[in-house]
Structure formats: structure tokens, C-alpha cells
Amino acid sequence: MGAGRYADDVATPRGTLHAAVVRSPHAHALIKDIDTSKALALPGVHHVLTGEDIRAISDPFLIVLKKPIDQWALAVERVRYVGEAVAIVIAEDRYIAEDGADLVDVAYDPLPVVIDPREAVSADAPVLHPDAGSNELSAREFTYGDPDKAFAAAHKTVSLEVEYPRSSYTPMECFVVVANYLRGDDSYDVLANFQGPFSIHPVMARSLRVPGTRLRLRIPADSGGSFGIKLSVFPYIVLMALASRVVGRPVKWVEDRLEHLQAANSGPNRVTKIEAAVEKDGRVTALRFDNMEDYGAYLRAPMPGPLYRMHGATTGAYDIRNLAMTNRVVVTNKMPASLVRGFGGPQLYLALERLMQRVAIELELDPLEVIRRNLISPGSFPYRTCAGALYDSGDYQQAIDKAVGEGRLDDLLARRDKARKEGRMYGIGFATVVEPGMSNMGYLSTINPADVRERQGPKNGAISMVNVNVDAIGTVSVTADLTVQGQGHATAISQIVADQLGLKPDDISINLELDTQKDAWSIAAGTYSCRFSPGTAVAAHIAAKNIREKVARIAAKQLNTVADDIDFGGGRVFSKTNPDNGAAFARVAGTAHWSPVLMPETDDPGLSETGIWSPPELEPPSSKDEINTSLTYGFVFDMCGVEIDPATMQVRVDRYVSMHDAGTLINPLLAEGQIRGAFVQGLASALYEEIVYDEAGALQSGTFAEYLVPTACEVPPVELMHIETPSPFTPLGAKGLAEGNCMSTPVCIANAVADALSLKDVPLPATPERLNALVCGEEAAPPAGISAEKPVSATAGDAAxxxxxxxxxxxxxxxxxxxxxxxxxxxxxxxxxxxxxxxxxxxxxxxxxxxxxxxxxxxxxxxxxxxxxxxxxxxxxxxxxxxxxxxxxxxxxxxxxxxxxxxxxxxxxxxxxxxxxxxxxxxxxxxxxxxxxxxxxxxxxxxxxxxxxxxxxxxxxxxxxxxxxxxxxxxx
Amino acid sequence: MREVTKDEVVRISLELNGKTVSGNATSRMLLTDFLRNELGLTGTHVGCEHGVCGCCTVRIDGVAARSCLMLAVQADGRRIDTVEGLAASKDALNALQRAFRKHHALQCGFCTAGILMSFSDFLSRKQNPEEDEVREVLGGHICRCTGYDGLVKAIMEAAAEMRGETPSNAGAA
Missing domain, CATH: 3.30.530.20 (START domain)
Known part of the structure; x- marks a missing residue:
């Protein structure tokens, strides 16, 4: 219909100017000089702001680690990645602003570049943040149980090194900011498609040097997708707010796609060395991880989240009691990493589930049998992992049995046998994933040693807030602490509230705009890490239940009965024992507004309730670094068959089966939409999408012609299945389910490719070029007289x-x-x-x-x-x-x-x-x-x-x- | 062919969703910006500005086309249809829109307008498409939320309904 209200659709205040950003072409360079005179001379250009201007009127962004790696909204003194914002031009319209941006002359003094995190930690690597002294900003070691003893006693050690690539799930709507500095009270009124977590709101306010109350952030009703990435609009919120203050007019900026692909954010790439201590029968007794995670040029809050988000669940679906882990945070000359759907899960499971396949191969066992032998048994829930996660519920064996049966593993095996007999390359992969839902806001404090945490005070919990309001004629409206991305939250909330109040979902008006000056919110607010079902949905349930109980008490007094006897249905409130004794919901609700005299003594008049939910299971990290990283833990089991074309080395997914246990499903249709969307993103990471840099730091994936997002033609059919083991920790029994396939699908396909080609190391994305190089070696030299085409990808010292x-x-x-x-x-x-x-x-x-x-x-x-x-x-x-x-x-x-x-x-x-x-x-x-x-x-x-x-x-x-x-x- | 100079502001008239409208555009203004910012029709979205994602698809003289790759001045005198012209209210959705709703064929909705415009053109030319053909046309659009499954089902069902078949039969495909 075209009736959406996305950020770029909202009418701008009168006199709004438009910004264009000047970006660095260098991956690493000192800024020698910025000449803005030509840009300022262009008619229609109002102002040009540089990093030095920004430094004078704002503070660097707060970060999680106490390290001297200051970052402002524009580069100050040096640039550290291609695409880094260096200046902004503010003009009457975007076209003129872009013309002006072309006229800003920036003189750079190039510095050596480091792209690979393994090279970044070497002694002679160029250091991105000289004050920090090293590109390795943090290295923490963790030990749970007695891994050394388990490894010493093991039948065998199986090891593997894997590398998770950089990718992003590129929402179709890019960043939008409209910032308006209000001189009257020295405050900022900003409309932006920020999506949380709102723990970043204080970061922005601090940078702007105002108390939080003077940064009013408003999120519009519709959002064109986020997948975590819209968090990263925050530096631009600060930038445009400052620009508005300097020019004295509202300033609008809409990110274009090239800006998005070069500078929005990406998931961090991670190099993991993983080892398993194994028994003869495939039982894994201990794991060792060495995680080196590459966050690009800066560590923006809440980074390094992906390295710690899965911490408690590092042993996945397996009953493994001994674990050693080293977590390294590294910076390189790439765009800063941040939230991307999956958030640490894809990186963890690529290592863990590839390793489980290696265990089977090295012990000459069946891979599925190795998985089964290590699973947590159904009788042991709630199950405390060795690293501190409290898995709420599950029946992993049942889920796998059902997936293998109804998903027809025998058929997959037969297809593989037939293909191999015919000389075709066919492989089968499995992946077993525990999917966390609703993050403990205290998980990231695990990065600090226990004594530092002691000094800082405990961090924990995940607060959700929903307000349900009933007006004088009984119409119900709801606001919530989440930001819309299209998951169908409004549908789910209206269903939850309507169920409580005996109304139809269409009767409930849901407004999911968010306004930090008017709505109830806390630091966990926003939409990310599957917090809706275990979090906001519960707060909605609590608020609606409180309304229900209050209306029941009001009705009981009017109907001469007791509140326990009151029921709701069909828009009426009535006595359970005598359903004819009742009144319209609207009439009873109206009493709270029109007739305070009729209220029960125990109740205040008015009918508005804020449901607040913070589950007690989300405790701070223990003194032994045990942390329950999330509230709910769903389960995903995937299996697939792939065939590889011998001529093109293209991987074709022949059949894909995905089994989920997300507890109670609130809305099966919405759940299916989330799972299918996540599957295609997982498929993309497995086979197509990658943010590519050459060794000189030049970005080579700046359009959708290079950054290959799967279309309908690339997506194979997927067979979805569910079992439901309700979570005992949430009133609705529901768990998160929207990220599981981002975690399971890349490794499931990687395992199948490994099986098809007998590979130990499977590079992701498994593109035809990469597989060809692995299987067939380097391309043969062309026949005499024909010069070889050199790819444009440059290597250091070698012209592109x-x-x-x-x-x-x-x-x-x-x-x-x-x-x-x-x-x-x-x-x-x-x-x-x-x-x-x-x-x-x-x-x-x-x-x-x-x-x-x-x-x-x-x-x-x-x-x-x-x-x-x-x-x-x-x-x-x-x-x-x-x-x-x-x-x-x-x-x-x-x-x-x-x-x-x-x-x-x-x-x-x-x-x-x-x-x-x-x-x-x-x-x-x-x-x-x-x-x-x-x-x-x-x-x-x-x-x-x-x-x-x-x-x-x-x-x-x-x-x-x-x-x-x-x-x-x-x-x- | 009409010539315009670099900084000229041009009065552009076109038939937009069945009505004659006009507005001013500079010679270099994109059709997307003209529709959204000058005419106030924000249903047409901009997703990549290089013609790959398909969000900005409109119909020009009936044919689906990327409005981000076209200048506003090129639309002068043409017939343009946008998503706003498909339905007057939420109770008057066309067959394609109803099927999208039923099959949860949209989540964030940002790519939806372009897909609706592509298929309102395609289904007017091809009444009985195979699923492969639908996927191929859909391949001109990027949707990051749905995984495309609901989209394909919805389009196949809408095609059946437009042929006069009962929706329930086609929906099972």
C-alpha cells in the first residue's frame, strides 16, 4: 500500500539541511591537512565539519575495555579503515552536499596496513592505536573443570583451526538520522532508525556532553530490517546532532549502500584453534579454544560482545565438563565489527561442529553417533554447563530422532551412495546448536577479571518493559521497549494482550515507536539477541495480567462476586459461575476513569500498567567466571546433503532439514518466517557473502554486484520441524528462535562440503574459486600467446x-x-x-x-x-x-x-x-x-x-x- | 528529444497512479527522489541506488523498472504506477497484496513495494507462471527477512486467484 512510516519517510522539521560524509580512501594514514575552502565556496553548502571540530565539542565514545583507543564521530588525526568518516558537508540538499564532499581536499600520509588478525599480533605489525601499545587489546584465559588432566588422560587429541569470515546481513533500509539541536534547553531531539540495545544511549549522551534526558531519541514506527546492524547508526546520531548544533538547523543524513557496505559494520572475523580430548568411543572429555576475534579498527560498545555472548554455552549441546579458553580481542585496518544476527554463535559453532565431524573421522566413527554420544541427557535439565550457563529445558535426543526419521536421513544416505557410485561429489553435514535467547546484560563483564568486577559492582539481568493502557471507552493500547524490524512483534503482543483481556487481537492498538523521553525503557531495550519471546513478550503478559486482575476486582465489586470468579471473553467480563452476570469489558474499564467512587478500596483509579520483567536466573558472573549468558536455550539440529558441480565447483544444497525446539511457539507462522530468514542468511555466510579486503586494506565488496546476497533463485527448499519443551523460566514457556540458523547453517553446509570433498579445512564462504583452488590446485598457465587475466585483488607490492x-x-x-x-x-x-x-x-x-x-x-x-x-x-x-x-x-x-x-x-x-x-x-x-x-x-x-x-x-x-x-x- | 541544462529546474508532468500530477525537479534529480521528496509518495523505497536490490521498482508505461536508475526528467509525460496505486485502503487490497499478508510474505516490508510492482507487471503478462519463472523474476529483488518462501507461495496463489481458481488449492503448493 505504501503506507509504511520508515525513518526516511517521516517529514523533516522546517529548515532541515542535508549532510554528506567525506570518507577515507586509505586503510591507514595520518591526516595531514583538510582543505575545506573549495567546498565552502560552493553555493548551497552551509558548513563543513572535520574531526578537529568534533573533538573540540564532544568526547570520545565510551568503550567496554579500559584502553586508550579513543574514537570520535569523525576521524581525528588518523584514519584506520577505508570508508572511515573524515568530514561532513552540510548543504541545502543532498545533491549539493555530495558535490561539496567531492571538493573537500584531504591530504594523507599513508601508514603500513594490517588486515589479517594473525599478522596484527606479530611484533613488527603496524599498531593501529599507538597509545594502546599493541593490536591485541585483551587476552583472557578461562579454565573450567580440569582440562589439562582430561587431555593428559585422553585416548587421542583432535584439533582443528577454523576461520569465520566477515559478513553482514545488510538490511535493505540503510541508516537514517534527523538531528535537531534545541537551543532553548541545550538538548538534542533525534529521529533515527537505531534498534538498541539502549545501553548505547548513555554512550551517545556522554559523547554529546549532555545528561541522558537531553538526548531525546525517537525511533519511528517502521524499520526496514536491522539484524543487529542498526545499532551502528549511533556514531552518526552523535555526528548529526553535533552538526545540527553547529549550523543551528536540523540536519538529515541517509546512508547510501556503498557507505553501508564499507562502513556500517560487519560481524567480526574469528580465527579459532580448537582441540578436543576424546575417548575411543567418541566421547569428548575436554575442549580447548583459542579464539582470536578481529574487531576491525575500533572497539565500539558493546564490543567485544560476540566473543562473550556464547560464553556460558561454549560447550554447545554437549555434556563436556572440562574447558579451557583463551579469548583475544584484536584490531586491524578494517571497518569496525559490531552486532550482526547470530552474534558470536556462528563463530563458535563453526569451530565446535567442524571439530565434532573431525572427531568422528579421526576415530573412524559415524559423525551423528559422535554427536549423540556427547549430548546432554534429557533428564538433566535445568542443566548447568561447566562455564555457568543454566540450560532451561530440552530433549536433544528426541529432537534428533525426529529430525533423522521424518527428515529421512536414510534417503540422504541413499542419495549420497548413488551419487558416489556415479562418481559425483556429494556430502552430508550435521550441526547441533544450542541457541541462546535474551542476553544477560552482565555477560560482557566476564571480560574483566573477578577482582575488577568486584570493584565495579555486579552487572546482570535483562529488564523488559511494556505498558498497557486502557482508556475511558475501554480501548486498549500498548507501548513496548522494543524497536520494530518486521518480526511481527505487534501481532504477537496484540495476541498476548487480547488473550488476557478476552478481546480480539484487532482490538488492541500497538504503537511500537519508541521515545526515550516518554516511554518506559531500560538498558536492555531494543530488538536483538532474541529478547522478544523471553523478554518483552513476558513483560506484555505481565502488564496485561495486571490489567486483567484489576478489571476483575472492579468487576467483582459491580457484579457482587469475588475477583477469582471473574472471567474474560468475547469482549465481556463475567462471573464464571453465572456467565449471564456480566458486563462489557469497555463498561467495566470505563469505571476506572469515570467513577473512582466505584473502585475497590485496594485499587487506585485509572487503568494503566507497566509490566517489568527481569528474570532472576540472569545472575552476574561468579568469582570463578561462571556466567549464565542467556535466559533461554533453544535447540537446533540441522542436516543437509550437498552436491558439488565438477565443472564449476558450485555447491548446490540438495536437501536441507532443520529441527527446532524453541519451547512454546507463540505464533507458528511468525516463527517460520524468522527461521527461514535466518536460514538464508546462514546460507549466505556459507556460500556467498563476504566483506573482502585486499592486503592493502582496500574494500572490494562495495556494491551488491560484489557483495552477493542470495536471491530467490539461490535458495533451496528447507524442511522445518519442531518439538516443544517449554522453558520453565518464562511464563510463556517461549524461547528465542530467530538466530539459530545463522549459527547452524554455515557449519552444517561446511560439514557437508567437507564430506563431499574429503576436506579437513573448509574455507567460508565456500565459493567455487576457493573450492577449485583446494581441490584442483592453482589454475594451469594459459596456452602460449594468451596472457593470464590478473584478478584486480592486489597483493602487497604487486600491482593490481x-x-x-x-x-x-x-x-x-x-x-x-x-x-x-x-x-x-x-x-x-x-x-x-x-x-x-x-x-x-x-x-x-x-x-x-x-x-x-x-x-x-x-x-x-x-x-x-x-x-x-x-x-x-x-x-x-x-x-x-x-x-x-x-x-x-x-x-x-x-x-x-x-x-x-x-x-x-x-x-x-x-x-x-x-x-x-x-x-x-x-x-x-x-x-x-x-x-x-x-x-x-x-x-x-x-x-x-x-x-x-x-x-x-x-x-x-x-x-x-x-x-x-x-x-x-x-x-x- | 527535450534538452535541459545542468542546473535547470524543470516542470515535470506525468500520469501517476491514474492522475495527472506535476512537480519541479532539477535536471539531475533521480525519479526516486522526485516521487518521494517532491510528490510525497514515500511508498517507493531506495535500497541500493545501483539497480540491484529492486526496492525502488515502479511501472513506467506499464513495465516494471528501477526508479533509482532513471532521472525525473525522463519520466516527463510518461505513465508511472507506484505501490500507492494498488489499493485505496487496507480493506481493498488486491489479490497479490492479500496473498502477501496471508503467507507472511513480508517482514520489515521495505522490499515489498518493489516486489508488488514487479509482479503486478509480470502477472499481467503471464497468467500461469511456473514456480521457476516466479523465482527468476523474484531474483531481481533482494529480501533479507523472509527467505523468499512465503513470497513464492503468495505470488503463485495470487496468480491462481487472478486466473479465477480458488485460492485454497493453489496455496497448498
């Missing part, structure tokens, strides 16, 4: 784009030489050139406009000539820098006279980074060839006098006619 060529120009070597050394001629020769100035006779600076595919922009080219051999040869080297990216390269030119003309032979090599590299990967090579072709075409014209050096303005006729110029830029 290289090429050579030869042209014949109708001019003498002397004429060509003269043209190459004359700034005025060069201006006409260099495609897209606006001006050339000579720094020294062999050193030029040129302003050029260039573009690749959808993007184009202005660059400063710094060109040096060397190895000059007059009229014979020269080397050109230099760099190109601008808001869209940077390039460094060199070329060698040789001139050979040939029948009154000159043959020019050239070779070149170019490294490219920044926006150009991230969006244009597939087009860069061709674009470079075209620009170089243009260069020599023009050189030929200028040197032969066809294009006089005195020709008017830049932009020759040949160029404006050229389709190449239209496609790839050139002069505007």
Missing part, C-alpha cells in the same frame, strides 16, 4: 592492474617529447584534466575528473618523471588521490622513430584503493585501458598539431563525441 601496449603516433619523437614535458600540452592530453601545474620541471600536479561505471569524481594527480632519456624513454610514476579513492602506479614509455611517425611502447602497473576499488572491481581494468588509450590518442593529436595547445577550454570534441567518455567520465 598491469598492462602494456604499443601505439604509433604521427609525430616525431621530438614533438612527442616536447608535449610530454609541457604542462599546457599535458592538460589537453590527460583525459579529464582540469589543470596542470609544474612543481619542478620533472614533477607535475594535475586536477583530473575520472570515473568508473556508476561513480566519478575529481582527483589530484601527482606525477614524477624519472629515468629521462630525451626523445627515447621515460618513467612516469605517481599517485592519484581524491574522495573516491586513490591509485599508485608507474609506467615506462619508450619512443622509437618509424617512417616519419613514432612508435610508443608502454608498460604500466597500478594499485587502486578506496571507493573506486570497492565498486568498480570488475570494470577497473577495462576502464584503465580506455583511459590510457585516450591518453595516447590525445598525445598523438597534440604532438602532431591537430589539437593546438591554444585550443579552447578542456574537453576536446573527440572526447565529447566518444561513448567511452560518456561511460567512463572524462570532463563534465
Amino acid at each position: 592492474i598491469t598492462g602494456d601496449g604499443s601505439v604509433t603516433v604521427k609525430a616525431s619523437p621530438a614533438e612527442i617529447w616536447k608535449a610530454l614535458l609541457d604542462p599546457e600540452s599535458l592538460k589537453h592530453i590527460i583525459p579529464g584534466c582540469h589543470s596542470v601545474s609544474a612543481v619542478t620541471p620533472e614533477h607535475y600536479r594535475a586536477q583530473v575528473s575520472l570515473g568508473v561505471g556508476p561513480i566519478r569524481g575529481r582527483f589530484i594527480a601527482d606525477v614524477k618523471l624519472s629515468d629521462l632519456n630525451p626523445e627515447r624513454a621515460a618513467t612516469l610514476s605517481g599517485d592519484l588521490a581524491g574522495p573516491l579513492g586513490k591509485a599508485q602506479g608507474s609506467g615506462h614509455v619508450t619512443l622509437t622513430p618509424e617512417d616519419g611517425a613514432t612508435r610508443i611502447d608502454y608498460t604500466y602497473g597500478v594499485d587502486i584503493g578506496g571507493k573506486v576499488a570497492s565498486v568498480g572491481g570488475r570494470m577497473i581494468k577495462r576502464a584503465a585501458q580506455i583511459v590510457i588509450g585516450q591518453f595516447f590518442e590525445r598525445l598523438s593529436e597534440v604532438a602532431s598539431g591537430k589539437h593546438g595547445a591554444d585550443a579552447s577550454a578542456n574537453g576536446s570534441k573527440s572526447e565529447s563525441r566518444s561513448w567511452i567518455a560518456r561511460l567512463f567520465g572524462g570532463n563534465r
Whole structure:
């Protein structure tokens, strides 16, 4: 219908200005100078703010670890990842703001870059935050039980190293902020599609130097998805709030997709070394983990959450009593990691469930049998894990039996046998996952040693709040401490409230906008880590129950009975024993407003209840670092068969079965929607999506043409099943279920791929290129005479784009030489050139406009000539820098006279980074060839006098006619 | 062909959801921005601005197209249909919209408008599509919430209903 009210749809205040963000093309560099004069001179631009401006009026964001790794809303002094916000331009509309952003000249002094976390912790690695002294910001060791003894006594040790890649689940709606500084009371009124946790609200207020009450944050009624990621709008909330204060007008910013893919956030990549102490029969007696988690350039609150969110549940579905764990937090020159659906679960289970398969293989046992032998038995719930989680309920054996039976494992095995007989590559994978729901807000304090926690005071719990209000004519409205992302929360809440009050769900009006100045909220508010079913839904139940009991007492007095005798149904309130003795719900509710005189003595008039729920099971970490990380623990068992195409090495999921126990299902249709959505995201992490950086830190996945989100064509059918073992810890018996497949599906598919190809190490995403390299080795050299295509992905010290060529120009070597050394001629020769100035006779600076595919922009080219051999040869080297990216390269030119003309032979090599590299990967090579072709075409014209050096303005006729110029830029 | 200069503000008239409307646009304004910000029809969403995600799909002279890859001036004199034109109220949803609701074919709803516009075009040309064909057209859209299953079911059911078959039979597929 188009009636949604998403953040970008909400009308803006009068006089709203629009912001565009200038971002770093460098992965690591010092900011030498920011020249804003050209941008400020552009009509319609109101202001440009830089990191230094921001530093003067705000404080760095609070972080979880006490480490000197300050971060402001804009980069201060240095940039640490490609895409980092360096300045913002505030203008009358977004188009002008973008023009202004192109005109901000930032001079950088590049620094060495580190991308791989394993390299980041080496002694000679460049340190991102020099004051912190190291890129390893935290290393904590944990021991539960006696793992050393178990390993010493073990029949065998099975070990594995796995690497979980970077990915993000990219909501279709990007970030939106409308910030309005209110001078009257020195406060900020911000509308944004922030999604919590609201523990970040104090972080923002502190950065803005105001008490929390003076940062009014309003979340609109609709949100275009979050999957955790919308938490990361918070630095922009602060940035736009500050911008509004400086310009004295409201400021709006809408993130574009490139900004999102390069700088919003991603899940952290993790390298895990895992070992199991095993008995002959496959029983695992102890586990050792060494987790190295890469958080990118900064550690934003509430990071390093993913490393600790699963802490209590590290042993998964298994009854393993001995555990040793080392958790390392590492920074590298990549975009900061933060919340992404799954949140630590995918990383944990990739290691644990891959290892369980390895145990089976190394002991020559059946993988499913190894899983079964280690499961927690159904009689032991509630079950306390060795690391402190209190698993509420479950029957893992029953779930697996049902999945294997109804999911027809025998059929999968038969398909595999048949395929293998026919020489096809077919494999079966299993994954067993305990899915946490509703995080203990105290789990992250486990990162601090017990004595530090003692000093700081305990942190625990997870408070949920819902308000149910009944008005004077008996209509019911509900507000809740969550933010909408489309899970159908309104539907579920209306069902819960309607059930209590004997009304129809349609009778309940749910307003899920959130306003920090008017709604009940606490630090756990928001929508993340499956807190709805075990949290907010319970608070709704409590609030509605309180209303029900109050209405029952009011009714009892009017109907001359007792409250226990009152029932609700069909919009009526009536006596259980004599249903004819009753009244309309609206009438009884109206009494509380119109007739306080009729209220029972025990009750105040009015009818509004706030349900507050904080389960007692969520205790702070114990002195032995035991922590019940979540309230509920659901169960997922997946099995699948995959076949790998021998020609393309493409993985095809043949059959996929997913069994869930999420306790009592509140709404089966909504539950199915969550599971299927999570499955496709898990599939994406297994096979398609990855945030890719080259070794120089250039992002190479800046559009949906490179960052491959599965479409309907890539999604196989999935068979879903449920059992229900209700949680004893929540009144509704429901558990979280929306993240399980983000945790189980990547490893289930990885296990199947391992089975199909007999691999020990399965790289994720398991793309055809990667599998091909593993199975078939490096590509063979191409036949003689055909040059190998080099991928654009650059490796350090090795140019991404290289090429050579030869042209014949109708001019003498002397004429060509003269043209190459004359700034005025060069201006006409260099495609897209606006001006050339000579720094020294062999050193030029040129302003050029260039573009690749959808993007184009202005660059400063710094060109040096060397190895000059007059009229014979020269080397050109230099760099190109601008808001869209940077390039460094060199070329060698040789001139050979040939029948009154000159043959020019050239070779070149170019490294490219920044926006150009991230969006244009597939087009860069061709674009470079075209620009170089243009260069020599023009050189030929200028040197032969066809294009006089005195020709008017830049932009020759040949160029404006050229389709190449239209496609790839050139002069505007 | 009409020529406009770089900074010119152009008066644009078009037939929008059956009504003639007009508004001002600079020569470089995208059709999405024109629809949303100038004409106030915010049902058309912007998800990627490079033509991959499909959120911004509208019908131009009946044919589904990405409004983020088109300039407002190119729409002058054309017939544009957006999601706002599909139903006058929540009680008057068309067959496709009703099927989306029934099958929980949307969660956050951000991609929905584009998918509805694509399939209102597709189903007007292809009354009896195979599921593979539906998936292929749906492949022009990214939905991050649903996993596509409900979408495929809803579209197949709506197609059946539009052919005059009873919805319950098709829904079982």
C-alpha cells in the first residue's frame, strides 16, 4: 500500500539541511591537512565539519575495555579503515552536499596496513592505536573443570583451526538520522532508525556532553530490517546532532549502500584453534579454544560482545565438563565489527561442529553417533554447563530422532551412495546448536577479571518493559521497549494482550515507536539477541495480567462476586459461575476513569500498567567466571546433503532439514518466517557473502554486484520441524528462535562440503574459486600467446592492474617529447584534466575528473618523471588521490622513430584503493585501458598539431563525441 | 528529444497512479527522489541506488523498472504506477497484496513495494507462471527477512486467484 512510516519517510522539521560524509580512501594514514575552502565556496553548502571540530565539542565514545583507543564521530588525526568518516558537508540538499564532499581536499600520509588478525599480533605489525601499545587489546584465559588432566588422560587429541569470515546481513533500509539541536534547553531531539540495545544511549549522551534526558531519541514506527546492524547508526546520531548544533538547523543524513557496505559494520572475523580430548568411543572429555576475534579498527560498545555472548554455552549441546579458553580481542585496518544476527554463535559453532565431524573421522566413527554420544541427557535439565550457563529445558535426543526419521536421513544416505557410485561429489553435514535467547546484560563483564568486577559492582539481568493502557471507552493500547524490524512483534503482543483481556487481537492498538523521553525503557531495550519471546513478550503478559486482575476486582465489586470468579471473553467480563452476570469489558474499564467512587478500596483509579520483567536466573558472573549468558536455550539440529558441480565447483544444497525446539511457539507462522530468514542468511555466510579486503586494506565488496546476497533463485527448499519443551523460566514457556540458523547453517553446509570433498579445512564462504583452488590446485598457465587475466585483488607490492601496449603516433619523437614535458600540452592530453601545474620541471600536479561505471569524481594527480632519456624513454610514476579513492602506479614509455611517425611502447602497473576499488572491481581494468588509450590518442593529436595547445577550454570534441567518455567520465 | 541544462529546474508532468500530477525537479534529480521528496509518495523505497536490490521498482508505461536508475526528467509525460496505486485502503487490497499478508510474505516490508510492482507487471503478462519463472523474476529483488518462501507461495496463489481458481488449492503448493 505504501503506507509504511520508515525513518526516511517521516517529514523533516522546517529548515532541515542535508549532510554528506567525506570518507577515507586509505586503510591507514595520518591526516595531514583538510582543505575545506573549495567546498565552502560552493553555493548551497552551509558548513563543513572535520574531526578537529568534533573533538573540540564532544568526547570520545565510551568503550567496554579500559584502553586508550579513543574514537570520535569523525576521524581525528588518523584514519584506520577505508570508508572511515573524515568530514561532513552540510548543504541545502543532498545533491549539493555530495558535490561539496567531492571538493573537500584531504591530504594523507599513508601508514603500513594490517588486515589479517594473525599478522596484527606479530611484533613488527603496524599498531593501529599507538597509545594502546599493541593490536591485541585483551587476552583472557578461562579454565573450567580440569582440562589439562582430561587431555593428559585422553585416548587421542583432535584439533582443528577454523576461520569465520566477515559478513553482514545488510538490511535493505540503510541508516537514517534527523538531528535537531534545541537551543532553548541545550538538548538534542533525534529521529533515527537505531534498534538498541539502549545501553548505547548513555554512550551517545556522554559523547554529546549532555545528561541522558537531553538526548531525546525517537525511533519511528517502521524499520526496514536491522539484524543487529542498526545499532551502528549511533556514531552518526552523535555526528548529526553535533552538526545540527553547529549550523543551528536540523540536519538529515541517509546512508547510501556503498557507505553501508564499507562502513556500517560487519560481524567480526574469528580465527579459532580448537582441540578436543576424546575417548575411543567418541566421547569428548575436554575442549580447548583459542579464539582470536578481529574487531576491525575500533572497539565500539558493546564490543567485544560476540566473543562473550556464547560464553556460558561454549560447550554447545554437549555434556563436556572440562574447558579451557583463551579469548583475544584484536584490531586491524578494517571497518569496525559490531552486532550482526547470530552474534558470536556462528563463530563458535563453526569451530565446535567442524571439530565434532573431525572427531568422528579421526576415530573412524559415524559423525551423528559422535554427536549423540556427547549430548546432554534429557533428564538433566535445568542443566548447568561447566562455564555457568543454566540450560532451561530440552530433549536433544528426541529432537534428533525426529529430525533423522521424518527428515529421512536414510534417503540422504541413499542419495549420497548413488551419487558416489556415479562418481559425483556429494556430502552430508550435521550441526547441533544450542541457541541462546535474551542476553544477560552482565555477560560482557566476564571480560574483566573477578577482582575488577568486584570493584565495579555486579552487572546482570535483562529488564523488559511494556505498558498497557486502557482508556475511558475501554480501548486498549500498548507501548513496548522494543524497536520494530518486521518480526511481527505487534501481532504477537496484540495476541498476548487480547488473550488476557478476552478481546480480539484487532482490538488492541500497538504503537511500537519508541521515545526515550516518554516511554518506559531500560538498558536492555531494543530488538536483538532474541529478547522478544523471553523478554518483552513476558513483560506484555505481565502488564496485561495486571490489567486483567484489576478489571476483575472492579468487576467483582459491580457484579457482587469475588475477583477469582471473574472471567474474560468475547469482549465481556463475567462471573464464571453465572456467565449471564456480566458486563462489557469497555463498561467495566470505563469505571476506572469515570467513577473512582466505584473502585475497590485496594485499587487506585485509572487503568494503566507497566509490566517489568527481569528474570532472576540472569545472575552476574561468579568469582570463578561462571556466567549464565542467556535466559533461554533453544535447540537446533540441522542436516543437509550437498552436491558439488565438477565443472564449476558450485555447491548446490540438495536437501536441507532443520529441527527446532524453541519451547512454546507463540505464533507458528511468525516463527517460520524468522527461521527461514535466518536460514538464508546462514546460507549466505556459507556460500556467498563476504566483506573482502585486499592486503592493502582496500574494500572490494562495495556494491551488491560484489557483495552477493542470495536471491530467490539461490535458495533451496528447507524442511522445518519442531518439538516443544517449554522453558520453565518464562511464563510463556517461549524461547528465542530467530538466530539459530545463522549459527547452524554455515557449519552444517561446511560439514557437508567437507564430506563431499574429503576436506579437513573448509574455507567460508565456500565459493567455487576457493573450492577449485583446494581441490584442483592453482589454475594451469594459459596456452602460449594468451596472457593470464590478473584478478584486480592486489597483493602487497604487486600491482593490481598491469598492462602494456604499443601505439604509433604521427609525430616525431621530438614533438612527442616536447608535449610530454609541457604542462599546457599535458592538460589537453590527460583525459579529464582540469589543470596542470609544474612543481619542478620533472614533477607535475594535475586536477583530473575520472570515473568508473556508476561513480566519478575529481582527483589530484601527482606525477614524477624519472629515468629521462630525451626523445627515447621515460618513467612516469605517481599517485592519484581524491574522495573516491586513490591509485599508485608507474609506467615506462619508450619512443622509437618509424617512417616519419613514432612508435610508443608502454608498460604500466597500478594499485587502486578506496571507493573506486570497492565498486568498480570488475570494470577497473577495462576502464584503465580506455583511459590510457585516450591518453595516447590525445598525445598523438597534440604532438602532431591537430589539437593546438591554444585550443579552447578542456574537453576536446573527440572526447565529447566518444561513448567511452560518456561511460567512463572524462570532463563534465 | 527535450534538452535541459545542468542546473535547470524543470516542470515535470506525468500520469501517476491514474492522475495527472506535476512537480519541479532539477535536471539531475533521480525519479526516486522526485516521487518521494517532491510528490510525497514515500511508498517507493531506495535500497541500493545501483539497480540491484529492486526496492525502488515502479511501472513506467506499464513495465516494471528501477526508479533509482532513471532521472525525473525522463519520466516527463510518461505513465508511472507506484505501490500507492494498488489499493485505496487496507480493506481493498488486491489479490497479490492479500496473498502477501496471508503467507507472511513480508517482514520489515521495505522490499515489498518493489516486489508488488514487479509482479503486478509480470502477472499481467503471464497468467500461469511456473514456480521457476516466479523465482527468476523474484531474483531481481533482494529480501533479507523472509527467505523468499512465503513470497513464492503468495505470488503463485495470487496468480491462481487472478486466473479465477480458488485460492485454497493453489496455496497448498
